[in-house]
Amino acid sequence: MTEKILLAHGSGGSLSHDIVNEGILSLLGNPILNKLDDSAVFDVKGKVAFTTDSHVVQPIFFPGGDIGRLSVCGTVNDLSVMGATPLYLSLALIIEEGLPKEDLKKVISSIKEAAEEAGVRIVTGDTKVVNRGNVDKLFINTAGIGIIADGVDISGHNARPGNRVILSGTIGDHGIAVLSKREGIGFETKLESDIAPLNIMTAEMMQASAKINCMRDPTRGGLSSTLNEIAEQSGVSIRIDEEKIPVRREVAAACEMLGLDPLYIANEGKLVAVVEAEDADKILAQMKKNKYGQNAAIIGEVTEKHAAKVTLKTALGTSRIVDMLVGEPLPRIC
Amino acid sequence: MSQQNYFGQSDMAKGLVESIKRHAVKEARYMEFCGSHTVAIMKNGLRQLLPHNLTLTSGPGCPVCVTDNSELDKAIALAKIPDVIVASFGDMVRVPGSHSNLQEAKAGGSDIRIVYSPLDALQIARTNPDKALIFIAVGFETTAPTVAASVMQAKQEGLRNYYILSLHKVCPPVIKALLDSGEVNLQGLICPGHVSAVIGAKAWDFIAKDYGIPCVVAGFEALDILQCIDMLAQQTAKGEASVEIAYKRSVTHDGNITAQRILEHVFEPCNASWRGMGEVPGSGLKLRAEFAAYDAEKNFEFDPGPTKAQKGCICGEVLRGVKIPPECKLFRKVCTPKNPIGPCMVSSEGSCAAYYHYGEVND
């Protein structure tokens, strides 16, 4: 019989200690975390970026990753696209009673692996166990802080007409990989989630050029929503070229099958960068050297503000609006 | 030989557009009946390629949009019955009924599952023998045979907890009603490709013969639609009216006879209410008496309550092709995908949503 997490494991008593000590500290331990005081205590110097994200994904294990890797990468990437160097993360687990201990261990191992890859440390955390049905298996919240170097000003407000828009790779991989495992939708593909920490690549990009005006990771809502947000915040319009946007064959096929549009599908290891035109090629070349930017492409440019925030040039040479996603993308038959 | 990689090249589009320009010597208004055509036309910006004397107008071919409030109210009421699981295509869950929608019913505790196929609904019924599975069966002649097949499979397996709420509709009667109303002046009909794959191009013969309107069945790639428009323009130029197929790889004159037989084995025609059109004789499908055991309406007691219509929107006129979405006072101002007033804004295939999402650009 598989050992399961019980409600008592969240009681705060000795069973809780077992989970924390055996399940978590043994894998994630570091000098700051190991103190187990009520707060993590450390020094930071300079401008601090601070972010938080709650991760709920169903199923918690999916092709190419799991909720653990997601919870680290999501927060690392939110820091990275602000131009910050991510340093420390918090980790809060809300566990549904009955979760196999083995599953928790796998998730924590993924967290360890992702944190090591990104070079960040988990310095504080919390574990709760709730009644069956109160959460779906496991929810994870992470918060993170990073340091922004002097002179760096990367923000969604900084896109200017004439800037180029660079996308770091193929879109829709994560959303379609996760969708393929949902009940009632199931299809098979070798496709894996693109989930990845992007902080090494963003550091390399910033080293290559100081002319990066904004970066953002197109997670839920997909590329279309991210571009609309940037256009809105910066008071500009963005024009992209359909034929320049990299889409994997499997993603295109699954989207066609389910009546979805890759522009609206989530990514977890991609970023959009809006950069000064003169440095666009240099930044692109740098991105292509990183394994998470091999398929990067310049997909469009920023223009003066028009009525439509984001427009797309189709493969036929016509134009259309690209709007924000409303609601969750659902497979449709009509 | 995957079609989606095969076509869609801009040089071939240019060739077709040149051909259309040569043939479009007369002013003409063509209606695309089907919502998927509306979306493909908007998504590819095809209007920008056409000569000015050709106008495209959208028809009522979106099964989600034309599902009436009263029908959605039934689905929502069924979902509230204890130990019932409702399975629905993703399209339906956000469409408003009189007071609520399936998504809100789910948030209120109803067990509502989104499926891609009736096969998935059957599977949920098999794995939940202590519950009743009700499949909300929407769709035209393309979808109805798949649901009919699932009912036959349930019967064959002796599956006793699978039910359907048939909201199916069929296309030819509603096109007839539309033409009989005299509200729209059409010189050609872009006939639905996948409906025709099942019922055959012959289903449109009466339009060419009785109404003198050219009919061309089209596929859903940009090039398929351009080819269809070219063929319509040729008929218009010659003053002819016949039924042609611009989608011969998937559509024949007679259609899929097996699918037609299975459909007729399980369903029989009935009157149906279309949103914006009212009741259209013979335009619905209900389960035949021998399949009554699978009919949710006959096996559950439920009260959908009084029907209330959405006020102030012109979805009805949009569905009938009398007006286009930007002519609606609410469009983009009050009625948006986030706050949809009418069904044409809710459905991803609705004309209003297509105009909103892909609206053409004039800059």
Place this chain on the structure above:
Amino acid sequence: MCVAVPSLITALDGLDAIVDVGGVTRKANVMLTPDAKIGDYVLIHAGYAISIVDREEAEATLALFKELAENIEPEELNP
């Protein structure tokens, strides 16, 4: 109105088929197209094959499009 995608039948067991669209595979049912066999392209709608794609017609349509493309002036073509 009806999402239906041409899909290659790669395996067939009674009415149950495995179909492939660009590297994505799923189960489909061929009850509505009893003549479908392995190697055929079928249109899949809501999990069922609703029509067998006619390869010769597909080739013929493509040839027609190519011919039209060849007839337009070279300067109108994309490089």
